[in-house]
Amino acid sequence: MPTRAKKPCAYQGCASLVDGSERYCEKHRKKVQQQVDEHRGSANDRGYTYRWRKYSLWFLRQPENVMCKLQLDGCTKLSECVDHIDPPNGADDPRFWDTDNHQGACIHCNSVKGHRKMEGTPRGGVYL
Ligand SMILES: [Zn+2]
Ligand SMILES: [Zn+2]
Incomplete structure (x- = not known):
């Protein structure tokens, strides 16, 4: 894995810097994933x-x-x-x-x- 520059977490209002390959900081990654899981059942x-x-x-x-x-x-x-x-x-x-x-x-x-x-x-x- 090449080292990439850090960028801000994509979650609105969050100022945490995340790895270039990630979209969200660890906290928000979980939160967003949870929302996604709730949204789509396995059939969807x-x-x-x-x-x-x-x-x-x-x-x-x-x-x-x-x-x-x-x-x-x-x-x-x-x-x-x-x-x-x-x-x-x-x-x-x-x-x-x-x-x-x-x-x-x-x-x-x-x-x-x-x-x-x-x-x-x-x-x-x-x-x-
Ligand atoms: Zn965040
Ligand atoms: Zn056919």
Whole structure:
């Protein structure tokens, strides 16, 4: 780990200096994490909330989204979920709710795509 410059804790009104790789001082890191945990139950992990499910149902009813768009391995199935064309970094990422970033996909293609993306990451995982 390279040593980075210290910066102020991101918690509003806190003057503690934290390591460059951290957002909050130790006290506020716990506090913020607690708030986040309370906010999302395990079912709502990664932003797939009730709001998202409702949106998905609506999205997949639109005529242009009925068929699986990924069509991996010649797939001709109906869409079963909403795929993020450019996968977001969690629900806070603007790409998560960007309609232009959504397409219909069957569960199979959606998970195959997720897999291929991980395998295709050049310096990802343990090979770094
Ligand atoms: Zn703090
Ligand atoms: Zn498919």
